[in-house]
Amino acid sequence: MTPAARLSAAIELIGTINAQRVPAAKALKEWGTAHRYAGSGDRAAISGLVWDVLRRRASSAWIMDADTPRARVLGMLRLERGMDADAIAALCDGGRFAPEPLTEGERAALTSRSTRDAPAHIAGDYPEWLDGHLAQVFGDDRVAEATAMASRAPLDLRVNTLKAKREKLLSSLAHLGVQPTPWSPIGLRIELSADARSPGIHAEEDFIKGAIEVQDEGSQLAALLSAAKPGEQVIDLCAGAGGKTLALAAMMAGKGRLIATDHDKRQLAPIYERLSRAGVHNCDVRTPKGSNDTLLDIHASADLVLIDAPCTGTGTWRRNPDAKWRMRPGALEVRLKDQVAVLDRAAALVKPGGRIAYITCSVLPQENNEQIKSFVARHPEFAVVPPEQTVTVLWDKAEEFSKAALQSPEGWLMTPRRTGTDGFFVSVLRKQA
Ligand SMILES: C[S@@+](CC[C@H](N)C(=O)[O-])C[C@H]1O[C@@H](n2cnc3c(N)ncnc32)[C@H](O)[C@@H]1O
Numbered sequence: 011m012t013p014a015a016r017l018s019a020a021i022e023l024i025g026t027i028n029a030q031r032v033p034a035a036k037a038l039k040e041w042g043t044a045h046r047y048a049g050s051g052d053r054a055a056i057s058g059l060v061w062d063v064l065r066r067r068a069s070s071a072w073i074m075d076a077d078t079p080r081a082r083v084l085g086m087l088r089l090e091r092g093m094d095a096d097a098i099a100a101l102c103d104g105g106r107f108a109p110e111p112l113t114e115g116e117r118a119a120l121t122s123r124s125t126r127d128a129p130a131h132i133a134g135d136y137p138e139w140l141d142g143h144l145a146q147v148f149g150d151d152r153v154a155e156a157t158a159m160a161s162r163a164p165l166d167l168r169v170n171t172l173k174a175k176r177e178k179l180l181s182s183l184a185h186l187g188v189q190p191t192p193w194s195p196i197g198l199r200i201e202l203s204a205d206a207r208s209p210g211i212h213a214e215e216d217f218i219k220g221a222i223e224v225q226d227e228g229s230q231l232a233a234l235l236s237a238a239k240p241g242e243q244v245i246d247l248c249a250g251a252g253g254k255t256l257a258l259a260a261m262m263a264g265k266g267r268l269i270a271t272d273h274d275k276r277q278l279a280p281i282y283e284r285l286s287r288a289g290v291h292n293c294d295v296r297t298p299k300g301s302n303d304t305l306l307d308i309h310a311s312a313d314l315v316l317i318d319a320p321c322t323g324t325g326t327w328r329r330n331p332d333a334k335w336r337m338r339p340g341a342l343e344v345r346l347k348d349q350v351a352v353l354d355r356a357a358a359l360v361k362p363g364g365r366i367a368y369i370t371c372s373v374l375p376q377e378n379n380e381q382i383k384s385f386v387a388r389h390p391e392f393a394v395v396p397p398e399q400t401v402t403v404l405w406d407k408a409e410e411f412s413k414a415a416l417q418s419p420e421g422w423l424m425t426p427r428r429t430g431t432d433g434f435f436v437s438v439l440r441k442q443a
Pocket of ligand 1: 247248249250251252253254255271272273274277318319320321348351352
């Protein structure tokens, strides 16, 4: 397919996603099935166009002064891909399979309009109802923060230190263009271009042997900030597919007791294979059976309970720009209740002197600072460990990280704009000895 034909396909797909209100991933899959002649390069390029439109959906429509699939795609080329009106006109030449030529109005919009006077939620591309929430945490920076949250994310890998060292993987994965991540001492990064095909990490020998896992650097840092140590009893209360469990296991270096559980057994399903591949032998996975409590035998004995809390996921919008437009206020209310439940459950599991590491991949203060403040009010036996103490686990990067991340009395907030990671909040709380 020509670049112009790919553009036409993207306009068609944006129309389908709008009209049928289907998730973008589903629409892209169905399009691929119906257009088998399209090669993998075409599919990757078309997906890239569609995801980029979703990143900049509101601002693209604003600069075109029209909210149609075509306007959104043209506006995105200007805003996200940095193309000028002439370059866009060259693609839209009206030829076979190409989009219709630009109208005078479209050319004028592409040349003269900007988001300078747009309301914050349009310039920053997020649902209007979230404006007050984002203003609370970012103030006047919310457009810049949200714009970074709309940008494309790199692919990050975590080196499994039970099996390998980063130096060795830098050379064995050199063909993928891996670089060390800026903060995590065990992270590798692959920058992906707009049209990039998946680098096929799951088929790499290092992945199959368990030396690497896919994990955003922010998620790696969140696990590191919990400071799990060899010999401790650690409970991963919301283990899901085990991303944090694997990171904790590596930090514990095979020593101590790690318990992974989740209230939804389906979420836990992939964890067994992942633990086995990673060479983890000290993890006890507790799958819920009916309504029985999987941790009935634990009474205030854990050194660390890690809560990778169910949350709205606003910090991961750059990986799933479709999700932000689908998010509803009701979802936030449900998550807030879930977070209270897991925090209260964790409080009883921690031993005196032990700690809770509370993590969300959200930037919303209700799920982060406010949740911690009300937890401490309900459980005065817990106090927040000052963030300047928790950050020392990052050694030589601690000072620079402290300047980059947003610090509050309750913990650290990482954001794409500040730390180049997904948005993650981390608070560590200690129970009175
Ligand atoms: C952010 S996800 C966990 C991701 C996982 N830790 C990882 O790194 O791959 C949150 C998890 O919390 C679980 N969850 C929600 N409410 C819970 C509760 N009350 N108790 C335990 N787990 C809960 C969900 O099933 C979901 O798997």
